[in-house]
Amino acid sequence: MVEAQAPLKHGGWITFPFFIATMAGLTLAAGGWNNNVIVYLIEEFNIKNIEAAQIANIINGCVNLFPVVAAIFADSFLGSFGVIVISSSLSLLGITLLTLTAMLDPLKPPSCETGSSFCQNPSKPQLFVLYTSLALASLGAAGTRFTLATMGADQFNNSTHQGIFFNWHFFTFYAATLVSVVGIIYVESNVSWGLGFGLCVLANLVGLVVFVLGKRYYRLLKPQGSPYTALARVVVAAFRKRKELQSSNSQDYYDETQKGQRNIVGTTPSNKFKFLNRAALVTEGDTNLDGTIKRPWNLCTLQQVEDLKALIKISPLWSTGILLCTPIAIQISLIVLQALAMDRHLGSHFQIPAGSMIVFVMITTSIALAIIDRFLIPMWQKLFGRSPTPLQRIGLGHILTVSSMAISALVESRRLDSARSHKLYGNSAVPMSALWLVPQLVLVGAAEAFHFPGQVSLYYQEFPKSLKSTAAAMVAVFIGIAFYLGTAVVDLFRKTTGWLPNGINDGRMDNVYWVLTVIGIVNFGYYLICACLYKYQNVEKAELNDTNSG
Template sequence: MEGSVSIDGASPSFTHGGWITFPFFIATMAGLTLAAAGWNNNVIVYLIREFNMKNINAAQIANILNGCVSIFPIVAAIIADSYLGSFSVIIISTSLSLLGLILLTLTAILDTLKPPPCETGSSFCQNPSKSQLAILYISLALASLGAAGTRFTLATMGADQFNNPNHQGVFFNWHFFTFYAATLVSVVGIIFVEDNVSWGLGFGLCVVANLVGLVIFVFGRRYYRLLKPQGSPFTGLACVMVAAFRKRKVALSFKSEDYCHEPQGEGRNTLRTTPSNNFKFLNRAALLTEGDTNSDGSITKPWNLCTLQQVEDLKTLIRISPLWSTGILLCTPIAIQLSLIVLQALAMDRHLGSHFQISAGSMIVFVMIATSIALTLIDSFLIPTWRNLTGRTPSPLQRIGLGHILTISSMAISALVESRRLSVARSHNLNGNSVVPMSTLWLVPQLVAVGVAEAFHFPGQVSLYYQEFPKSLKSTAAAMVAVFIGIAFYLGTAVVDLIRKTTRWLPDGINDGRMDNVYWVLTATGIANFGYYLVCAWLYKYQNVEKVELQ
């Protein structure tokens, strides 16, 4: 593979990359996911019980953290693509998350790092001090940034080990399967330890899992295919816009020789000889004018002239951006739902039998189970069946569309279940956050629906952007999924704040509110966004997917 080197800088051989690297990436993903899921999915409960925070405030902090975990991968991807490479970024990020988890474990173990517990039978609770909050937030920030830096960079580096697009697709499926399966184990095991044994022991297990993942990843370095950082691709994209503006009055040409082309030997399999017809105003950026090049053919002023490939790369991003934007409103309802589910579970009967009680933070386990099973069935049954019936595999856009429909269904189910929960609460004259005599298993159908939805749309999104984005933006392509997830979490936080300020649907005591109305709003938003998605998908023309899907 051109542009790749071994760890010692030697030329790559057949031993670098390929399926021999697969166990290392999957095992690393498993360890890091065990660690991240063990604290992240129970952080709301930890803040409420150990730091005496109000329910909605704790949920909002969790949304901000999840937004950070989802937004930061784009920064990590840019650093990986432009400067350090994926290997170094993963090492640094994993070390940061390890440091953050160690500090978080100390907040659980040392009494001086957290406020005293609320007095039994009293509503008085002492708030944490500024120093206690500072240490808590630093630990959460480090753990979040570390988890963010590896989540999609690890996926991209793993896909870089394969040349065959079908093999890359198989890797992505197993990558996501490992993510959900490891999260499932963590939510069932580690969170149970946190709630029923010790927060310190539970967070300590996260530390061990993170450390094991780091060691496994480093141990496999001799087998990896490492791509050299090529410098920031965004500089070239910015150059296109600047150069096109400066030459806005220059007449366009239809001759290939009038445009600046990529130098030979740049590792691209196909290069356009003439510019495409869409977004013609950008073609001027590659148009040769007097004084643009030196006698040896080199570019005199980079911000006055770009290559035709850089122009086409920017056009690719513009064409796909409407599709990308639909992912924001697809994930915003999910982001809100996952935080509200914890609050609902805390106010419902979580007993299974007379002795076992489900942890509120473990409710997400049903999403993980549904997603893991669905991914397996999709990969082993649905896709082969679809291929046998139609002669081709389901396109990424089709998988994403099914994810939209299932997500909307999940929001509608959530609204109906919450309406029943509130009805039961009122029939028993329960207010505040009193436990309603209604099993948390009522929450399972909506979680299963959103889990199956994620099995369709997340791999579909990653596969679409990885194959459609320009070669120089491969790491960034995978991280773009994380970006709209992060935006969705922040947007979800803003939506919840807006609802709290303008309505009485989300008071501190959820039995006094109308959370079902929130879910109905999310359902309506999802329907409108799905209509927008259908228009974008209908207008979009694949650049690369159709060329490789039958290989």
């Protein structure tokens, strides 16, 4: 994977404050603009509600999908330090441009009453600056999201210390996000968009400067190439040798020793996905005289073949995460539109910013994680003699997510009834408290507390050793795909139904939630089938073999 460039005296706890401060600054910056971008597009750029929600979905898809690309660049070319510096610089540039769109009148259309038919659409140059700023800020946030955690863990040799670092890293992420959702978004919605985005610029700048200042203390690791390249070689080699006859003799396959040479006493490849075994089949001209591989795109090791097989085996379970997160991705954007069309007052003076509704998800997730760790897992151990498996935790997340969609449909139906009874059309706010949206958000938060740790634990446990560093990022991949798929689903609803017009009081958003409920139920059934058929591959305790039905 990687080897140390710096002396052993580098790294350790002296680097801890730099990584935590960097994480706090960059998270404050990203959370401050990203979680309120729908409201900004609607109120300042006169973009239609559903279109603004679609843009937000694309942004969130980028932020969740591109961390894997950043990880590949870090492993293969630039190293983690280079990727973090470049990414945080891109986000700084993007948020600065976004701040300018809020402060300079020529960069945005004239202000008008939100939803009015007389509002002027943004010009092409204005949209170009806006989309450029959002693209840069999104790519920057994606590039640091997991790379910063990986580099921070690389500073420690002790696995216990690495665990402590991860705990503080994710605590900082949640704490900084809460501050941005509550504090910075309040400034944007009630004081000034320019000031709010300016605070994001300041937080990003502080994070970047602190990170660079700590360079002399870091243990920098030399990029050694992405493990995904080896997996690609297996596919290419197997295809090139597709006409070769497979052998039952273990010595005909390339089994690498620890020194990188061929092991004469080879092992036989597994029988599953046998067509891939040809990639490790030694043919004339594949090896050098010393036993090393001569043509890496024509011959792979048995371990690389088995690594790819392991990914294929777990891919059906991984795919269930896409449709698990797609309803959540759609709900996150639609919740903002619902909140804008409801009474958000708490008392006579304070009004909850629509973009801050997600805070209920984060608070619930944090509380649920503590309850699961301190109470549920010990209780489960007393009742069943073992901890819940990752598959069981993911299954509970499916159930809670489906329940959240059903409650969302019921609440939206009630909101629409209120709009009709008061003869309110378009996006006019109904006399119904936005706190009605809290129960469904609480359920989503509880669902995430179950299935996200379960997903990370499952992939970290089951992924090949060569892919351990990107196992957690695979969760981000299906979240990113889910946001893009959610965008496509919403577009499909808009083109084929009248459920999502620009004025949500004139549509049937409750039907959208009912469809998402059905999708969740079907996907849960698919998940149960995959979980029942799946056999744990890397389990140290035999008792887990009896729980693979999840």
